[in-house]
């Protein structure tokens with residue numbers, strides 16, 4: 001049996017996989033079994049922020065492995081504490097809880113917001129308001145928070161206590177801010193929903209309204225956080241101060257992690273027994289994540305990310321390709337909206353040695369490794385422009 005036949009036989013049918021078998025990765029390249037080279041503009045859906053085989057990241061992990069791989073959260077350890085400290089120092093937030101994925105981080109954020117509200121206002125104020133076209137995860141609560149009807153099927157009953165407002169419509173948001181709402185959750189750039197950045201006026205007005213009513217602001221930075229947009233977090237472009245921030249994906253650079261950051265106001269909300277995770281804060285994963293922060297979260301790296309993002313945006317726009325309707329996003333989180341089928345572009349790019357993602361039927365999504373070289377960006381762009389030109 002081929003690998004693909006065995007996959008069909010033994011794995012649940014939850015993913016549509018691409019028809020290549022990857023052998024290994026190096027830098028921003030992946031190589032398949034036939035030694036065909038692919039430039040990676042996907043980084044494992046925004047996860048492999050340092051590309052492949054990054055020496056410092058690997059050494060950090062190995063050195064932690066040489067000490068111990070896991071202790072459980074009844075012991076403390078330097079690797080986990082030092083990552084939490086770095087995250088707080090970089091973000092200005094007060095405390096961190098570690099989970100293993102984006103969805104888990106958002107679950108924790110929901111619990112934290114509800115407990116804060118319960119402690120202060122009692123029952124009946126537990127509704128989480130999210131935005132339409134958002135994506136927050138696949139657990140039942142985060143799936144319910146996800147503002148896309150197509151996800152709200154089959155798995156009934158869904159949890160209660162969620163409502164949705166139209167992104168970038170302050171009138172609709174104001175209408176949905178009923179007395180039962182305890183928090184608003186949003187992505188600075190909606191990734192899965194089509195790479196749609198929120199507009200600044202909307203975010204500022206939302207945060208102002210929320211503050212007046214002591215409604216918490218949660219930024220889901222799972223996809224756009226940890227230097228992806230050329231800032232520590234996507235929301236940094238709005239100059240706002242959220243109460244809770246969630247991140248995952250690129251923080252781990254390929255090992256599973258989720259993190260929830262909260263401000264001073266929420267720093268004593270959780271008490272022992274309120275929340276937990278067997279693997280959350282795993283020392284090996286945290287050692288790798290510290291290397292990610294050291295390498296990517298500084299002003300030099302931010303300006304390089306912004307430069308490479310602009311290069312991609314301008315190259316595509318300057319070609320005046322008829323098929324291209326819009327190029328949007330920030331840093332190395334970009335969406336190219338086309339008048340055509342994005343999965344065909346993805347397939348053609350793959351044949352030509354470039355990996356890209358889609359976000360819906362007509363958006364090509366680019367999430368390259370954040371340390372990709374300018375030369376590799378240019379090489380990938382050549383392929384992308386060729387494929388866009390030849391689209392039929």
Ligand SMILES: Cc1ncc(COP(=O)(O)O)c(C=O)c1O
Pocket residue numbers: 101102103104106135136137138187191192220221222223224248249
């Ligand atoms: C914004 C956002 N939040 C949450 C998630 C869920 O993350 P995970 O798949 O790690 O649970 C994703 C995943 O794509 C995401 O993009």
